[in-house]
Amino acid sequence: MKKVIFAEFGGPEVLQLLDTEEPHAGPGEVRIAVRAAGVNPVDWRVREGQILGAHPIGLPSGVGLDAAGVVDEVGEGVGGVEVGDHVFGEGANTYAEFAVLSAWARLPEGLTFEEAAGYPSVVETALRIIRQVGVRSGQTLLVSGASGGVGSAVLQIARDRGIAVIGTAGVANQDYLRSLGAVAETYGEGWVERVRRLGRVDAALDLAGSGVIRELVELTGDPHKVISIADLGAPEHGVRFSGVAGSVPEALAEAVDLISRGKLHIPVEKSYALAEAAAAHIDSRAGHARGRRVVVV
Numbered sequence: 126m127k128k129v130i131f132a133e134f135g136g137p138e139v140l141q142l143l144d145t146e147e148p149h150a151g152p153g154e155v156r157i158a159v160r161a162a163g164v165n166p167v168d169w170r171v172r173e174g175q176i177l178g179a180h181p182i183g184l185p186s187g188v189g190l191d192a193a194g195v196v197d198e199v200g201e202g203v204g205g206v207e208v209g210d211h212v213f214g215e216g217a218n219t220y221a222e223f224a225v226l227s228a229w230a231r232l233p234e235g236l237t238f239e240e241a242a243g244y245p246s247v248v249e250t251a252l253r254i255i256r257q258v259g260v261r262s263g264q265t266l267l268v269s270g271a272s273g274g275v276g277s278a279v280l281q282i283a284r285d286r287g288i289a290v291i292g293t294a295g296v297a298n299q300d301y302l303r304s305l306g307a308v309a310e311t312y313g314e315g316w317v318e319r320v321r322r323l324g325r326v327d328a329a330l331d332l333a334g335s336g337v338i339r340e341l342v343e344l345t346g347d348p349h350k351v352i353s354i355a356d357l358g359a360p361e362h363g364v365r366f367s368g369v370a371g372s373v374p375e376a377l378a379e380a381v382d383l384i385s386r387g388k389l390h391i392p393v394e395k396s397y398a399l400a401e402a403a404a405a406h407i408d409s410r411a412g413h414a415r416g417r418r419v420v421v422v
């Protein structure tokens with residue numbers, strides 16, 4: 126089967142599309158014929174050799190966590206899913222023709238494989254950080270970097286829970302933020318004052334890692350009311366860096382519920398062929414997004 130791999134850490138040029146052995150579903154897993162794989166910033170961070178988790182990455186390595194496709198192998202001990210089912214979820218090495226998933230859910234009615242591949246990691250992250258920052262119905266949440274994958278999910282989940290949101294993004298994404306129910310503001314020169322004028326901020330999320338932790342603490346008045354997923358320097362300001370994933374099966378179940386109720390939709394910014402994985406990484410790394418990018422198989 127065809128699979129995207131890298132044999133050394135480095136720029137997008139280290140990605141290769143090769144013929145490799147097919148993976149197989151182990152106990153508690155399913156294998157899918159991948160139709161689409163989500164492109165997340167963590168994919169190029171790992172490819173660059175950034176140290177993200179407790180375990181070093183072995184080389185050569187595949188790429189990709191999120192995918193959607195058709196189940197074609199069911200591992201030992203797995204119930205409730207059959208060969209031929211359409212699922213989306215999280216696994217490993219998903220930029221490939223076949224991939225093994227460790228967590229999955231059935232595709233909600235009306236969702237395409239391409240759309241579905243964009244949900245798993247971003248919904249897990251969004252649910253986790255909304256919980257960790259402790260924001261409640263009736264309060265106002267400020268989201269720095271609100272139009273990307275994680276931001277798109279945070280804004281819609283917050284709206285569903287009765288939380289008001291102020292989101293920052295570039296000029297081109299202001300209408301997009303409004304369409305997700307947020308009050309939109311641009312980042313850049315003077316942004317703190319512009320946000321302050323909008324009223325009280327009860328909690329804040331840093332999704333862009335653009336060096337704004339001090340300002341977010343200032344706006345909320347409390348470092349415990351700020352969470353970052355993108356600025357490793359956040360703890361220097363007493364702010365929690367959230368980096369450990371919560372339960373993916375629970376997040377997928379919640380995603381299915383939100384999508385089925387018409388409360389969550391993450392648009393596909395752009396689709397790429399497997400052979401264009403390097404271009405997908407270059408575009409993702411540029412850091413300007415409206416929704417999620419996906420690789421289609």
Ligand SMILES: NC(=O)c1ccc[n+]([C@@H]2O[C@H](COP(=O)([O-])OP(=O)(O)OC[C@H]3O[C@@H](n4cnc5c(N)ncnc54)[C@H](OP(=O)(O)O)[C@@H]3O)[C@@H](O)[C@H]2O)c1
Pocket residue numbers: 165166167170246250269270271272273274275276293294295296297298312313332333334335353354355367368369370409412413414415416417
């Ligand atoms: N720690 C974790 O568990 C975890 C989990 C998921 C993601 N992450 C990290 O979180 C970050 C966001 O992920 P994502 O998937 O949402 O990224 P993304 O889809 O690439 O979105 C990036 C967002 O940042 C905005 N942005 C760019 N420059 C900005 C600036 N100077 N100020 C404010 N906003 C700015 C972009 O808006 P415009 O396009 O309008 O400029 C866009 O909304 C990535 O660094 C990723 O690695 C961490």
